[in-house]
Amino acid sequence: xEYSSDDIAAARSLQLAAYxxxxxxxxxxxxxxxxLHEEWTFLLRSHWSKVKGLYVVTRYLPFIILTTSxxxxxxxxxxxxxxxxxxxxxxxxxIVSVICSECFFIIRTYAxxxxxxxxxxxxxxxxxxxxxxxxxxSFAT
Numbered sequence: 001x002e003y004s005s006d007d008i009a010a011a012r013s014l015q016l017a018a019y020x021x022x023x024x025x026x027x028x029x030x031x032x033x034x035x036l037h038e039e040w041t042f043l044l045r046s047h048w049s050k051v052k053g054l055y056v057v058t059r060y061l062p063f064i065i066l067t068t069s070x071x072x073x074x075x076x077x078x079x080x081x082x083x084x085x086x087x088x089x090x091x092x093x094x095i096v097s098v099i100c101s102e103c104f105f106i107i108r109t110y111a112x113x114x115x116x117x118x119x120x121x122x123x124x125x126x127x128x129x130x131x132x133x134x135x136x137x138s139f140a141t
Contacts, residue, residue, distance in 0.1 A: 014073070017073060018070075018073035018074055021066065021069045021070050021073050022070065022073075022074075024066065025066050025070060028062070028063075028066065039059075043056070051104075051107065054100055054103055054104065055104075057096070057097075057100045058097065058100040058101050058104065061093060061096060061097045061100070062097060064093055065090060065093045065094055065097060068086055068089060068090040068093065069090060071086065072086055072087065072090065088139070091138045091139070095131075095134055095135065095138060098134070099131065102127060106120075106123050106124065106127065109123060110123070
């Protein structure tokens with residue numbers, strides 16, 4: 001079977017993406033391993049709050065995202081329907097991760113601007129617009 005130059009370029013691009021995900025996973029695991037003791041000490045000593053829960057989701061959800069991305073990148077000859085389901089799950093987790101991290105910025109901005117209600121309304125409006133655009137772009141196909 002003859003492969004076209006476009007097929008070869010697409011395969012190399014997918015292989016490069018899989019290598020990038022694998023190297024990213026290696027560095028993340030190393031970073032988390034080096035700071036795990038201090039982080040768990042901090043998490044267990046402080047009281048649980050909404051912001052702490054937001055931190056935990058923001059900090060550990062990328063592991064699930066990366067695991068799903070690695071599965072998608074390294075599974076050969078997968079079923080197209082199954083691949084699409086995992087892709088949609090991964091996209092959903094990515095959106096949740098971005099929402100959680102952006103909530104940190106919104107909370108910080110709100111606190112730094114002395115709880116200015118006008119600023120909060122403007123930031124939340126922009127956030128909701130971008131969130132709606134993200135959902136429509138991500139799940140339109």
